[in-house]
Amino acid sequence: MEFTRFCFLVFSIFLLCCACSVHCRFYDYPNVSRFHALSQISMPPSHAPAPAPASASAPAPAPAPEGAIDDLKNSPKDSAATTFNVLSYGAIGDGVTDDTQAFKMAWDAACQVDSAILLVPNHYSFMIQSTIFTGPCKSGQIFKVEGTIMPPDGPDSWPKGVSKKQWLVFYRIDGMSMQGGGLIDGKGEKWWNLPCKPHKGINGTTLPGPCDSPVAIRFFMSSNLTVQGLKIKNSPLFHFRFDSCRGVHVDSLYIKAPPQSPNTDGIHIENTNDVTIRNSIISNGDDCISIGAGCFNVDIRNMTCGPSHGISIGSLGFRNSRACVSNITVSDSTIKYSDNGVRIKTWQGGFGAVSKINFNNIRMESVRNPIILDQYYCSTKSCANQTSAVYISDVMYSNIKGTYDVRSPPMHLACSNSVPCTNLTFLDVELYPAQGQKILEPFCWNAYGALRTLTIPPVFCLLEGTPQSLPSSDADQC
Numbered sequence: 001m002e003f004t005r006f007c008f009l010v011f012s013i014f015l016l017c018c019a020c021s022v023h024c025r026f027y028d029y030p031n032v033s034r035f036h037a038l039s040q041i042s043m044p045p046s047h048a049p050a051p052a053p054a055s056a057s058a059p060a061p062a063p064a065p066e067g068a069i070d071d072l073k074n075s076p077k078d079s080a081a082t083t084f085n086v087l088s089y090g091a092i093g094d095g096v097t098d099d100t101q102a103f104k105m106a107w108d109a110a111c112q113v114d115s116a117i118l119l120v121p122n123h124y125s126f127m128i129q130s131t132i133f134t135g136p137c138k139s140g141q142i143f144k145v146e147g148t149i150m151p152p153d154g155p156d157s158w159p160k161g162v163s164k165k166q167w168l169v170f171y172r173i174d175g176m177s178m179q180g181g182g183l184i185d186g187k188g189e190k191w192w193n194l195p196c197k198p199h200k201g202i203n204g205t206t207l208p209g210p211c212d213s214p215v216a217i218r219f220f221m222s223s224n225l226t227v228q229g230l231k232i233k234n235s236p237l238f239h240f241r242f243d244s245c246r247g248v249h250v251d252s253l254y255i256k257a258p259p260q261s262p263n264t265d266g267i268h269i270e271n272t273n274d275v276t277i278r279n280s281i282i283s284n285g286d287d288c289i290s291i292g293a294g295c296f297n298v299d300i301r302n303m304t305c306g307p308s309h310g311i312s313i314g315s316l317g318f319r320n321s322r323a324c325v326s327n328i329t330v331s332d333s334t335i336k337y338s339d340n341g342v343r344i345k346t347w348q349g350g351f352g353a354v355s356k357i358n359f360n361n362i363r364m365e366s367v368r369n370p371i372i373l374d375q376y377y378c379s380t381k382s383c384a385n386q387t388s389a390v391y392i393s394d395v396m397y398s399n400i401k402g403t404y405d406v407r408s409p410p411m412h413l414a415c416s417n418s419v420p421c422t423n424l425t426f427l428d429v430e431l432y433p434a435q436g437q438k439i440l441e442p443f444c445w446n447a448y449g450a451l452r453t454l455t456i457p458p459v460f461c462l463l464e465g466t467p468q469s470l471p472s473s474d475a476d477q478c
Contacts, residue, residue: 082113083117084106084113084117084118085106085119086118087121088106089106089109091103091126093124094124095127095148095150096127098128100129103128104133110137110141111135111137111138111141113138114138114139114140115138115141116140116142117144118142119144119146120144120145120149120182121146122146122182123147124147124148125149127152128167129151129162130151130158130163130164130168130214132170133171133173134171134172135170135171135172135173135174135176136172136173136174137174139174139175140175143176144179144180145180145182145184147182148185149183149184150184150186151186151187151216154189154190155190155210155213163212164213164214165212165213165214167216167236169218170218170219170220170222171222173219173223173225174222176226177225177228178225178226178230179229183230183232184232184233185233186233186234188234188235188236188257188261189234191213191236192260194209194210195208195209196208196209197262198262213236214237215235215237215238215241216232216235216236216238216239216240217240217241218240218242219245220245221244221245222245223245223246224246224247225245225247226249226250226251227240228249228250228252228253229251230253230254231254231256232255233255233256234261234264235257236264238263238267238268239255239257239264239266239267239284241268241269243270243272244272245271245272246272246274247274248276250276250277250278251277251279252279252280253280254280254281255280255282255288256282256283257285258285259285260285261284262286264284265287265288266280266284266287266308267282267289268289268290269289269291269292269298270294271295272294272295273294273297275298276298276299277303278301279302279303280303280304281303282304282306282308283305285309286308287310287312288309288310290314291313291314292323293316293321293322293323293324293325294324294325295328296324296325296327298328299329300328300330300333301329301332302332302333303330304333304334305334305338306334306335307336308338309339310338310341310343310367310369311333311335311343313325313343314345314346315346316345316347316352316354317352318350319349320349320350320386321350322350322351323351323352324353324478325353326354326355326356328356328358331359331361331362333361334362334363334365335370336364337365337367339368340367341362341369341370341371341372342362342370342371343369343372343373344357344373344374345372346377346392347383348375348376348378348389349386349388349389350389352390353391353393354390354393355393355394356394357396358395358396359371359397359398360398361399362399363402364401364402364404366404367403368405369408369410370410371411371412371413371431372411372413373413373415373447374414375414375415375419375421387418389416391419392422394422395424395425395449396425397426397429398426398427398428398429398452399427399428400430401430402431402432403432403433403434404431404432405434406433406436411444411459412442413442413445413447413459414445414447417446421446422448422449422467422470423450423466424449425449425450426451427452429455429459430456431456439456441457442462443461444461444463446463446467447461447462448464449464450462
């Protein structure tokens with residue numbers, strides 16, 4: 001009996017050990033910490049999270065304007081995204097909050113990705129301080145403006161210690177496109193009313209005081225640029241400026257500022273070549289397009305310009321400087337209700353050359369100086385006479401027709417005493433007074449050239465042939 005009980009006890013212990021062994025192998029936890037972690041994961045959270053909206057990957061600022069939720073796409077954490085929405089980087093877009101940092105962060109991220117789109121979404125207004133967007137970036141970048149961008153409102157709102165000469169600058173950029181159906185609002189009214197501005201003093205004089213005003217959009221030392229489809233208004237100074245750029249294509253812009261807004265050139269280029277400007281509408285208080293020194297291979301066509309100061313080459317030779325401009329074409333355009341039509345303007349004392357200029361197929365509507373070549377340009381009431389001048393030659397005026405404001409003659413060709421203009425050619429030029437029947441005679445001074453056809457009015461004052469002597473050194477400088 002005792003032996004039987006002993007065997008039963010041993011057999012029971014054996015079964016218990018086997019059961020424990022199987023149980024322990026099935027739940028083989030290597031350490032306590034792992035068991036603790038698995039316990040946390042397996043437990044449900046105390047409060048279930050609300051489901052994320054299906055239409056957006058990042059929350060929109062509250063309250064969001066109607067339709068704005070659709071603009072919140074492609075979070076910056078998405079490695080596959082090529083669209084960098086400034087809202088995803090913290091921009092508010094209420095027109096008051098400073099969104100500069102969000103734009104910088106979006107730019108820095110987009111700059112590292114091929115074919116990236118920096119998106120300024122519709123339904124928002126973004127206030128940005130003076131900022132430089134610096135390259136080089138990956139190729140094919142797009143700065144897409146669908147909403148509104150604006151600077152601080154006037155000089156008193158400009159940050160202390162920050163240059164007041166520029167607002168948004170794109171530096172060392174290659175292959176970028178700036179486009180979209182949005183608006184760039186320069187908020188220039190308070191800048192135009194500074195006491196230093198020309199229209200604030202008596203008879204157009206200026207008054208003492210600070211005068212720096214920012215260019216709205218400036219491209220500097222950049223190449224292969226496209227700017228298209230944008231609307232921009234009321235810049236404190238120039239609306240667009242291209243400095244030391246190559247390969248610029250501008251298309252389908254709408255630029256607007258009041259006729260009395262000072263120095264609000266629509267597009268200014270300086271030391272820039274291989275440029276096309278097309279299919280745009282500009283009305284402002286200065287030149288629709290101004291072409292500065294160092295520009296060549298520029299093609300401007302299908303423009304509507306005015307009210308304005310016209311389309312100008314210059315001013316050139318300021319403060320006895322060198323200026324070289326060549327191979328410029330302006331064609332298939334309309335200039336209306338403007339102080340000038342097509343203009344070349346140079347300061348006395350400068351040097352260099354302007355050559356191979358073609359003004360073709362241009363319609364004038366009540367323009368005060370439809371054709372003006374002025375080598376005595378002076379922005380003040382008096383400038384000292386100087387003998388040196390920029391040499392102007394090979395200028396073609398063809399198929400220029402329309403009406404002129406009778407306050408000035410329809411053609412004004414004022415060339416330097418010491419450096420005459422040469423090879424000026426006129427073909428199919430017909431300009432009639434916008435009011436009345438009196439046709440004013442053109443004005444010429446030391447201007448040499450030829451009439452391919454009879455002009456209206458006749459340019460009998462144009463000198464035939466070439467002058468007996470020309471200072472070769474000026475042209476040789478270019």
